[in-house]
Amino acid sequence: MHLDQFIHQQRQQKDILLMSHTVLGYPAWEDNRKAIAAMVQAGVELIELQFPFSEPIADGPILLAANHGAIQTGTSIQDCFHFAAEITQRYPQTRFVIMTYVNILFKYGIRNFVTTAAQSGIAGCIIPDLPPEQAAAYITICREQSLATIFLVTPENSLQRIQQIIDYTSGLIYCVARPGVTGQQTLFSTQLHQYLYRVHAMTSLPIAVGFGIQSADDVQDLIGSADIATVGTYAVQYYCEHGADALQRLMQGLRTG
Amino acid sequence: MHLDQFIHQQRQQKDILLMSHTVLGYPAWEDNRKAIAAMVQAGVELIELQFPFSEPIADGPILLAANHGAIQTGTSIQDCFHFAAEITQRYPQTRFVIMTYVNILFKYGIRNFVTTAAQSGIAGCIIPDLPPEQAAAYITICREQSLATIFLVTPENSLQRIQQIIDYTSGLIYCVARPGVTGQQTLFSTQLHQYLYRVHAMTSLPIAVGFGIQSADDVQDLIGSADIATVGTYAVQYYCEHGADALQRLMQGLRTG
């Protein structure tokens, strides 16, 4: 089942879905397992597995440190795929997407990377430094392998650019809530809703919103405007500071208030 | 009696005369007294009293340090004149000349300086940074006051220049033995004698030779070529290192071998 179908199906029963995040190999593999278990328990429908990269230019300080931490402890891309295979098998009800940077694909070989991802049960990829117009080969291979090509749109984009991005996107469209990198808080505003409304008017793709979502209020605010609320940095940070149980309570509370 | 007459008179009895040196106020006035007494005892006919100056560009390290030492202990030009008056009175058989730099005269007022020098019993002045062509007023006043204007000639000078200097000189002509400043040793050579011979041929003024004379051999070597051997730096240094008695023996030994 394609990712967009999965999302539409889930949305039949829920006002909004949750997507969360873990950086593979950070702080340790066992932590990834615990954090994912907790998030799955909490009902999180989608989880981003970040394959670490030494130059994560779209990430703020917390994920940046997590990337470097993971590399420092020896995390290889091979390890990441093994882990992905293990975890997608363990949680067949949850959808996992890879978040990483283009150099990781490039060095692995794009075909090789996408194929391996598909074989590992991955539903799609988010590559924040790969603009769609540079992504022809990647998109073709993802289509072959039924992997979602999740691109980002931002409040700065023109309508024309949004349309262009949508044309290359499958699975879901990721709406960045504000300028900047991951991890800073976002002030929700009418402008945000207008922007989401604009995107919504242009596509039937499910809409995920991310960058800076932290609270039940934030999530509540997105109901009606988006299909998925993405809690990335905050989930990683919360796990590190408070542990798996607390993370589970946090994620549960996001939709129950 | 004019300085040149004094020298001619002395030379009747002696092959060569001695001129020596003390820096006033250095190390202390009492030392000047002791050194002068020793030199007079040793038969030295002429003594340079150096009035200290902060920028003694014609002096090497030893006299430089002596000048600065004297200024640092508060030696004033007034003090120097008082001392000169005292000492010329005490040793009427000896001739004392002032050695200093032009700024000392200039600041004191040239007329004032020369007059005071004459009144203090001084026989002449050596001003190494006052070239004769800059010295019109000084020369005029010295003539009035019967003070010898002792200028220097050097082995570098052209015959024409030597003649020009001689024209302004009275008392004695001071032949610098070599390039450089006071205090370094001099190698006596045929060239030196030829140079002294040249000067001799041009004037009937007594000839003093200075810069670097230290030993009886040096003095011996000058007999016939010069009227006066000047032992400056070495005398000052010798006194400081060995005291008045030793200085007296040194000076005595210079002519007796």
Added chain:
Amino acid sequence: MIKAAAPLISQQGYYGEFGGRFIPEILYETFVALTVAYQEARCNPAFWQQYVATLANYSCRPTPLTYAEGLTRHFGGARIYIKREDLNHTGSHKLNNVLGQTLLAQRMGKRRIIAETGAGQHGVATATMAAKLGLECRIYMGAEDVERQYPNVFWMRQLGAEVIPVTSGTQTLKDAMNEALRDWSANMTTTHYLIGTACGPHPFPEMVAWFQSIIGQEARSQILTQTQQLPRAVYACVGGGSNAVGLFSGFLDDTAVELVGVEAGGQGIHTTHHAARLASNAASTGIAQGYKTQFLQTSDGQMQDTHSVAAGLDYVGISPILAHLTQIGRMRVAFALDTEVLAALRLTLQTEGLIPALESAHGFVQAFKEAPNYTAQDCIIINQSGRGDKDIFTIAEALQEPEWQRFLQQRAVQS
């Protein structure tokens, strides 16, 4: 008056397989606007005239091409000419690019400038122009470089810039560049990110090369005036590649002129302490910091540590333009070891009275190796991209000058 150089125009941001623009989407419109502004400026002769006039009035332009009589005699081969970018205001070629980009940023109505810096020369140049034009300025600099190059940090701050030590990663240039990109992602409407070398996402390599092409344009006309001939070879050090591409641009069409880039061989290209990307087999094609080029990276694509005695050459990537010129055989790449660099520096000091920056001295090393192969009929040009005053701490330490140590100890106590 020197005319605007036909720039090394990219094919939609690419030079062969290198270049491109790999950026977070949030910066897309910013890059579009920048590219448009750059291309408008490029098509507008008045802009280039303003650029040249401002450089002439504020910096030392044209910089001289100095005949190095002493070095020529010493090596007994080609007549050696030195292009004097060290005479620029702030002491290196970096000011050319900074001045050009700040003029552009002003046209675009930006009130704030950010930049990355390694050795600090680009940071000082940027802080300088920001001060002159009344723009807000923030400089990102690896925390390790802040420590190593503190005098430049001092001047940047005195010039009114905010200097942010970057503590992530290797705490050097590439991390500072990442951090600047992050800042830009948040503040692109008010801010221009002034990249300091011919790297980064399109249009930066092309634009920086265009501004720096003034070096090569001047050098070409100067060598023709002075010798009535073209040089046999021209030499430049290669960090990011801006001074090299600047010089080379003047001779690109003169196919008989060899273009020689010199990378940092550090402690040896078979150690892990070097930054020789093209001159060693250690690099491979990759995509990072927004563009595709040859990087020193692991097989997984993680960037590696680099080293050079010259902080400004200690960079993991390289201009896509140079990667391409090397690939097609138009340019030759060599490397110079730290020890060779110090020796070349001393010789140049004592023979010409010139103090090349440690970066620039890399170019001198290779030119010195090759000069004897030519005859007195030939001439060669070395680019002295900057002056070495800034390197006194590094050089004195490398030479283990005992009095320097005493001096520092004493000042450290006094201050």
Added chain:
Amino acid sequence: MIKAAAPLISQQGYYGEFGGRFIPEILYETFVALTVAYQEARCNPAFWQQYVATLANYSCRPTPLTYAEGLTRHFGGARIYIKREDLNHTGSHKLNNVLGQTLLAQRMGKRRIIAETGAGQHGVATATMAAKLGLECRIYMGAEDVERQYPNVFWMRQLGAEVIPVTSGTQTLKDAMNEALRDWSANMTTTHYLIGTACGPHPFPEMVAWFQSIIGQEARSQILTQTQQLPRAVYACVGGGSNAVGLFSGFLDDTAVELVGVEAGGQGIHTTHHAARLASNAASTGIAQGYKTQFLQTSDGQMQDTHSVAAGLDYVGISPILAHLTQIGRMRVAFALDTEVLAALRLTLQTEGLIPALESAHGFVQAFKEAPNYTAQDCIIINQSGRGDKDIFTIAEALQEPEWQRFLQQRAVQS
């Protein structure tokens, strides 16, 4: 091409009552020969052409005259222009004179150059030209200045010069000058003594002023080109006086142009810590170091200690040319306090992106005081005689920058 300036010709070595030549007889013939060589060169247009061409090819000449838009706006009076001697090779106007005198020394067949230096700028310039021309070089420098200005000592030695710390007297510039004169007295046949400022026995003031007149000649033609008018006033700091007389020479005959020299007020002209000779009542006419001028001296004629935050202004005498110009009312003299100098420096850094040397900043202080008295129709020129990079130790200490201290401590341990 700028023509050789009609120099400020002396009357047999005198400018009014100042100047002259008061030297030990041993140097008489040397001075005669030097004067002849200088006068021959002066009458030979080819010599000046060679001088200008060598400067253009080796240093930054003509140096720009930069319009200081930010400072002009800040003070809201005269339009402020800055003559950029800081862009010269080695970082100050000192190179002009050094280059001129070394060309002359070569013509005279001298193989050895000696010089005195205070701040070290003249020493570095001399060591530089000696290296370039293959001449032996020895620099005399007060032992205290060696300590204070060690970075310059380091470079002089790297350039191959021998640096002799002078431990006599106040251990500063005047003592170094005396020591150089002593050396010359012993080695005049092989050696040229390259005096660094418009002081010393004739023909030095005239000759140095002649070489430095290139500053004023350029500045005059530049201001006319840029503004179609003459400046209301021109400002320069005054140590020995070479940069000031160099700038002023261009406007001497333009009687409407005020010539303003700025001396070091140090900690105040009523303290004993200053070097204000003409701007205070503390100086009187005297004869030392071979020439007659206004000296800071006791009533007995002993030279006094001087002080300035700028080592290059910390001198007890002054150019006889400037003493004369002041006496006849053609020039006005002011002073700047150490604290004012640091404030002017910061303002200039943050408003123009320029780093004047501490010496030069004295001229800025006075210009800043007077700029508001003029209108936007008027313009003034300030001479930026050198760049302030060399002053980082002094400035950082004066500003009590805590990170600088940390940095030094750390480098002192490492090295």
